Amino acid sequence: MIDEDQINFIRRNLLKYLMEDYLPFPVNKSVCYEWANGLNLKKGGETIIYTGCSYQLAELGKRFDEILPTLSKFKGVERFSSILKVFYKPRDTRSYKILRNIASVLKSSVDFGYLYENEPYSGTILLEMGMIEEFREYAKKLIELFNSHGVKRIITVDPHTHYTLFRIKEMFSSSWNVEIVNYFEVIKNIKIKSEGTFVFHDSCLYSRFLGMRDSIREVIKSAGIVLKEDEMITGKETSMCCGGPLAPINKDASDKIARNRAEALKTVHNKVLLVCPFCYANLSPYVEAYDFAEVISGE
Amino acid sequence: MSDWDIAIKRGVEHNVPRVFKVLREHPYLEDLARKVREGKLEVLSNLDHYIEMTMKSVEMIGGKAYFVENAEQAREIVGKIVGSGKRVVMGKSMVAYETGIRKYLQSIGNEVWETDLGELLIQFADEPPSHIIAPAVHMTRERIRELIKEKLGIDPGDKHEDIVRVAREFLRQKFLTADIGITGANAVAADAGSIVLVENEGNIRMSSVVPPVHISITGVEKILPNLEYAMYEVLVQAAYAGLYPPTYINVTSGPSSTGDVEQKRVSPAHGPKEFHLILVDNGRRKANEDPVLREALLCIRCGRCHFHCPVYRALDGKWGDPPYSGPMGAMWSGVVYNDYKPALLCSHAGNCREVCPMKINIPKVLEYLKSKYFMMKAGTREG
Ligand code: SF4
Numbered sequence: 001m002i003d004e005d006q007i008n009f010i011r012r013n014l015l016k017y018l019m020e021d022y023l024p025f026p027v028n029k030s031v032c033y034e035w036a037n038g039l040n041l042k043k044g045g046e047t048i049i050y051t052g053c054s055y056q057l058a059e060l061g062k063r064f065d066e067i068l069p070t071l072s073k074f075k076g077v078e079r080f081s082s083i084l085k086v087f088y089k090p091r092d093t094r095s096y097k098i099l100r101n102i103a104s105v106l107k108s109s110v111d112f113g114y115l116y117e118n119e120p121y122s123g124t125i126l127l128e129m130g131m132i133e134e135f136r137e138y139a140k141k142l143i144e145l146f147n148s149h150g151v152k153r154i155i156t157v158d159p160h161t162h163y164t165l166f167r168i169k170e171m172f173s174s175s176w177n178v179e180i181v182n183y184f185e186v187i188k189n190i191k192i193k194s195e196g197t198f199v200f201h202d203s204c205l206y207s208r209f210l211g212m213r214d215s216i217r218e219v220i221k222s223a224g225i226v227l228k229e230d231e232m233i234t235g236k237e238t239s240m241c242c243g244g245p246l247a248p249i250n251k252d253a254s255d256k257i258a259r260n261r262a263e264a265l266k267t268v269h270n271k272v273l274l275v276c277p278f279c280y281a282n283l284s285p286y287v288e289a290y291d292f293a294e295v296i297s298g299e
Numbered sequence: 300m301s302d303w304d305i306a307i308k309r310g311v312e313h314n315v316p317r318v319f320k321v322l323r324e325h326p327y328l329e330d331l332a333r334k335v336r337e338g339k340l341e342v343l344s345n346l347d348h349y350i351e352m353t354m355k356s357v358e359m360i361g362g363k364a365y366f367v368e369n370a371e372q373a374r375e376i377v378g379k380i381v382g383s384g385k386r387v388v389m390g391k392s393m394v395a396y397e398t399g400i401r402k403y404l405q406s407i408g409n410e411v412w413e414t415d416l417g418e419l420l421i422q423f424a425d426e427p428p429s430h431i432i433a434p435a436v437h438m439t440r441e442r443i444r445e446l447i448k449e450k451l452g453i454d455p456g457d458k459h460e461d462i463v464r465v466a467r468e469f470l471r472q473k474f475l476t477a478d479i480g481i482t483g484a485n486a487v488a489a490d491a492g493s494i495v496l497v498e499n500e501g502n503i504r505m506s507s508v509v510p511p512v513h514i515s516i517t518g519v520e521k522i523l524p525n526l527e528y529a530m531y532e533v534l535v536q537a538a539y540a541g542l543y544p545p546t547y548i549n550v551t552s553g554p555s556s557t558g559d560v561e562q563k564r565v566s567p568a569h570g571p572k573e574f575h576l577i578l579v580d581n582g583r584r585k586a587n588e589d590p591v592l593r594e595a596l597l598c599i600r601c602g603r604c605h606f607h608c609p610v611y612r613a614l615d616g617k618w619g620d621p622p623y624s625g626p627m628g629a630m631w632s633g634v635v636y637n638d639y640k641p642a643l644l645c646s647h648a649g650n651c652r653e654v655c656p657m658k659i660n661i662p663k664v665l666e667y668l669k670s671k672y673f674m675m676k677a678g679t680r681e682g
């Protein structure tokens with residue numbers, strides 16, 4: 001159930017990549033910020049939108065998880081990372097569209113900038129794996145980076161990045177005094193592009209770790225979306241995980257969780273609405289899934 | 300769908316709405332759960348003192364009390380009390396499984412029967428339990444029918460009721476002729492030396508009353524400050540496990556006795572002439588010294604977290620080191636077996652924390668165990 005070689009491989013490489021490049025695996029950095037091209041977001045500033053590279057890397061991360069068991073068996077494979085860092089630029093255009101939509105909806109209610117090539121990955125995978133000491137180390141580096149850009153207020157757009165920053169604040173409460181808000185708390189006057197009824201798949205983090213279950217539903221409904229509920233499937237205690245966080249540790253279990261979840265959701269409604277790039281990556285092979293940010297627009 | 304998928308789907312669909320209903324209909328249970336947490340924390344913050352007090356109380360009422368540090372010592376003591384060539388009936392006890400009592404007693408020449416139906420099926424199949432209070436939750440009734448046919452040579456048929464009837468007839472004989480009954484304890488009252496056990500089948504009542512000798516084996520974390528708290532504990536355990544009111548609550552305070560002849564209290568009367576309580580440490584006291592792991596010791600084994608956990612479900616119930624399974628099992632694998640690997644499989648869905656009557660922040664404990672795993676690896680410079 002646990003392949004210790006694989007875990008050792010992750011342990012050896014993950015922190016190294018993060019500390020060198022602010023990325024969890026070797027890939028060209030442009031993958032993270034290209035989505036913002038042409039949007040004319042100002043560079044930096046006290047208030048920034050921070051993607052944590054979650055949307056941009058979710059699909060790619062999944063592919064890495066698939067090859068991890070094989071990869072970790074090859075000695076010397078780590079040498080290829082410098083090549084990948086230059087040439088590997090897998091663009092996920094769907095995620096770019098989502099981020100662009102979030103940014104344009106946000107623009108009408110708040111003034112913000114973006115860090116572009118300086119934007120770091122959030123470090124969420126360290127938390128998920130439970131590499132807490134390593135996370136602490138990386139978090140210090142993130143704090144330094146945000147401080148060096150004079151960041152005072154961060155707007156996050158996905159649950160993992162939001163939760164990660166929340167944990168960093170908890171760990172370093174005395175030395176990092178930044179306001180962290182989520183885009184759900186900021187956006188106003190949004191509406192659905194065309195009539196829609198969905199079953200909503202909660203993000204575990206938003207719902208059970210960040211206490212945002214109800215407020216997110218409010219925003220969704222205020223956009224004119226109709227949500228179907230079932231106490232046994234979409235309740236706070238019963239709605240289950242998409243399996244995402246388990247993928248690097250045990251891909252089969254992760255997939256099984258995703259299939260179970262998709263099957264359950266389908267019994268409520270055929271169209272699933274979600275708010276997390278990892279949930280999308282995991283559930284979309286099994287069910288018709290939409291990110292909230294791709295079905296709405298600003299007024 | 301695999302057998303497991305079918306069985307667990309049925310299990311969840313029966314259990315989850317029922318617990319919700321029980322809690323809605325009896326709102327005082329949440330208060331009681333809060334009290335039990337308080338009582339347990341009180342004991343844990345002064346554990347050695349309460350162990351001593353419990354042992355003294357047991358001796359005061361004519362029982363024998365033992366404290367053992369590990370599984371081996373537990374087997375040794377039980378072996379001495381039981382001897383060989385005996386017939387032993389066991390009421391479901393996870394600590395007995397943890398310490399390997401059944402197999403040990405068999406190996407020294409005893410006939411030993413699990414009397415909880417689920418546990419008996421586990422004994423028949425020689426498989427590890429898949430859930431802490433419904434150990435055979437992984438078996439469909441179709442599979443159980445086959446198993447009984449094979450082991451007892453009787454086809455019970457397909458109905459739940461008929462399967463239960465065949466097991467009852469088989470076990471009744473064993474109860475009546477057993478020399479020794481072994482049970483666990485849901486709660487132990489430090490002030491009174493009483494143990495409290497909750498059940499629905501009646502097998503625990505029989506195991507603890509019919510044979511002339513009753514041995515109770517349990518973890519030191521089951522101690523509560525007094526009998527009041529111990530009674531709350533079993534009510535809460537039963538409710539969150541989903542069978543409420545429980546059919547039977549058994550309080551045992553020492554061997555049977557009577558004062559009916561001139562008011563002189565003599566022992567035994569109809570029940571056992573001997574009562575033994577074995578309190579097992581096996582990693583618990585060490586865990587208790589760690590503020591994060593202490594939380595795991597609050598677990599009252601209701602098994603509710605299992606039914607809300609996507610990982611337990613996806614891993615076919617084989618998550619954790621037996622008899623401990625599911626979210627609580629991932630914690631307890633760390634507590635008693637120093638095995639942190641099960642924790643790595645937690646996907647922090649967080650449902651377990653929402654439903655736990657003891658409000659254990661299970662994902663936090665598991666994250667902590669994960670970090671211990673990685674620190675250990677970094678320390679050994681492996682790889
Ligand atoms: S951890 Fe909580 S929910 Fe799970 S078995 Fe223990 S008391 Fe019950």
